[in-house]
Amino acid sequence: MMERKRKIESLGFDRMSFGYEWRKELLHDITLQIPLGKAWHVEGPSGHGQTTFLRVLGGLSTPTSGAMLINGENVTEMSFDEFLPYRLDLGYTFQSGGLLSNRTLAENMALPLLYHKLCSPEEAEAKIRAYAERFGFLNMVDQRPAFVSAGLRKLVSVLRTLMFEPSFLVMDDPFSGFDQQTAQALVKYLREIWEDGFVKTMVFTTADNTYVSEFQASILRVENGKAYLEEKAAA
Amino acid sequence: MSFLLRQADHVGARVFDFFAYVRTLFFMVYLSLRSGLLEQTQGMRQVVSVISAQIYFTGWQGLPLISILALATGGIAIIQSSTQLSLLGGSSMVGNILVLVIVREVGPLLTALMVIARSGTAVASELGTMRVNREIEALEIMGIQPLSYIVFPRLVGGVISVVCLSFYFNLVALLGGFFVSKALHGMQLSFYFESLANAFAVEDVWLFLVKSVFSGLIIFVLGCYQGMSVQHSSHEVPQVTARAVVHSIFAVTGFNLIVSLLSYLNQLVRLGII
Incomplete structure (x- = not known):
């Protein structure tokens, strides 16, 4: 791809x-x-x-x-x-929204990578894990968007775009919408x-x-x- | 005079709107099938997972309701028909009645109505909510064609589910019919199945398939179209859901009626009556 x-x-x-x-x-x-x-x-x-x-x-x-x-x-x-x-x-990140609500955060991040066959499922998982560890939401990756904070939803949405490497x-x-620490990390x-x-x-x-x-x-x-x-x- | 002209104008506009709507639906089916089948070079596994989810929701989770409905329908059909037939001494015709009523007409129609109630509404509201939450736009920016990832799997999963559910409905209704016959008249299994086997014709299978496949297609095209037509706000979601249900009921019953009518006319032609 x-x-x-x-x-x-x-x-x-x-x-x-x-x-x-x-x-x-x-x-x-x-x-x-x-x-x-x-x-x-x-x-x-x-x-x-x-x-x-x-x-x-x-x-x-x-x-x-x-x-x-x-x-x-x-x-x-x-x-x-x-x-x-x-x-x-050409990457685009939304001001709000944009995550598929019936998929977990990890599945949301993996979707474009797997859909376009940019990497194998194992590589995608490792990549997501690395992002989640870096931004401190490793324990939340298997949650659906409705069960996490608005800030985390937005962060995942932005990271999903960056994973494309546009x-x-x-x-x-x-x-906006993040705590100071997350905003600085981003x-x-x-x-x-x-x-x-x-x-x-x-x-x-x-x-x-x-x-x-x-x-x-x-x-x-x-x-x-x-x-x-x-x-x-x-x- | 001008009042009449205005009325004619109004009716004409409605007719044109209707044909434009139907054309758009056909176009949507064509584009989603094309993008799903011909241009689907990526992500087939992802699409298959959406198809499976749709079959699970519409087909598998619909089984309990269909079972109850089918058992009741089969039982009612046999109670009514066998009572009349035994009065006339035509008990052997029970198979013909069941095939005509259950397999040809009631099975596909009731299944379709049940699927409209459960899944047509779900698809329209799910897609509407996805539009409001910018999930459809998110797919676009990820380079995922919504027609192939959202619409195509729902059409395929929906049609497969409706055909399987209709088949299951018939099976359960005919079994239900047997148990009622046995309880009421002590009918033997061999006699019952012989009567059914004699009544079945290839035309019944075709009618069943045509009705089921196209009913499934109609329900899910309308559900997807109405859901995708949401523009900006969540208050549109219940509106499009209600519209999807009403349009689906009209379209499915109309379609079933037309197919039955054509089949009836075909029989009259074959018998040389017309």
């Missing part, structure tokens, strides 16, 4: 617009190339479409007009299977994989500027339906 993953070498939008039934054109006519190899903090006033922008960027929402271009290809018109090689290199990571408010781990270079580009939202400076993130402003880059790192 690994060979089916196609590396993202460029990503951008060409006159992309997106709207909901109840709010037409929340994002309007955006043409933007996101420079890779950097961390980007998506900023803007509440309700101006930061999460929506991330959803389009993560391939969860299809633009209502215009194009999303990956390696020069218009992925907007691709079928699920055509987009799959790019999707496997080079382009889109995260919607990844550091930041530390993200820094490691950032420095190791398997995650090359990171686009995220957060209300806490500490995390922005932690990754020396530049600003990607989403405001009044537009998105533009501010190269200067956030304070």
Whole structure:
């Protein structure tokens, strides 16, 4: 499966617009190339479409007009299977939810690895064990999401995405909802994989500027339906 | 005049909506079968585990209820028919009555209605809740096609379960019928089975299979479609569940009626009546 993953070498939008039934054109006519190899903090006033922008960027929402271009290809018109090689290199983490409720935490984490045959069941188990030990939830891995805290659910959801080793990571408010210790552990781990270079580009939202400076993130402003880059790192 | 035009417009729009709905359901079946069978290069083991879970829930866990229902139905059918037949001196026709009533009609229909009540509702509400909790979107971001991981296994597991449950229903109902016959009229096992064997025709097997397979398909397509149609909020879940039940009952009874009607007309043609 690994060979089916196609590396993202460029990503951008060409006159992309997106709207909901109840709010037409929340994002309007955006043409933007996101420079890779950097961390980007998506900023803007509440309700101006930061999460929506991330959803389009993560391939969860299809633009209502215009194009999303990956390696020069218009992925907007691709079928699920055509987009799959790019999707496997494009990680997305939810602000909340996203775990399958009828599977245990371990089964949730193992599902993409086993489904795409990225490793054997034994290797997947060892990998999950290593993550669980590192983040201190080894005794909870056989629990279903309903029986663990919201923070742990979110952590597992984020870790499941990271297990894919995507080079382009889109995260919607990844550091909220945790206790200080878990948040620090997650930041530390993200820094490691950032420095190791398997995650090359990171686009995220957060209300806490500490995390922005932690990754020396530049600003990607989403405001009044537009998105533009501010190269200067956030304070 | 304008009132009539408005009414005609309204009816026409409803008819177009209905055909668009049916077309969407066919399209969903086609896409899920295609993604499940043809494009399923990954994760077949995972899909098989979902199919097994569906068979366990719909088929295995439905057995106690089906057993009671089948025994009662077989018993009632035989009490009513044998009383009338013995008055007319036609006890040997008991097999024909049972095959006509149980195997052809009541077995597949009652099984389907029971599956709608237990599993159609469960599938619609489960998928609706999965939509609200972003579980379907989570599958997409993991590169797992929801049609092949969510819909396809439920269709396959559901159809297998309905066919097996219908077969089991018939078996138990016919056995129940025998015990009642034995208790009421002291009917011998050999006579009972001979009567049944003489009544069975290949057409009965076909009718049974067509009704069971398509009833299963209808129930689970509607359950999946309604569940997947939830957009944003949990208050939509009970609404789509109720819709799935109502649509399934209409569709399954309508389908069974049409198949029985066609079979009846076919018999009339064969007998040269029409």
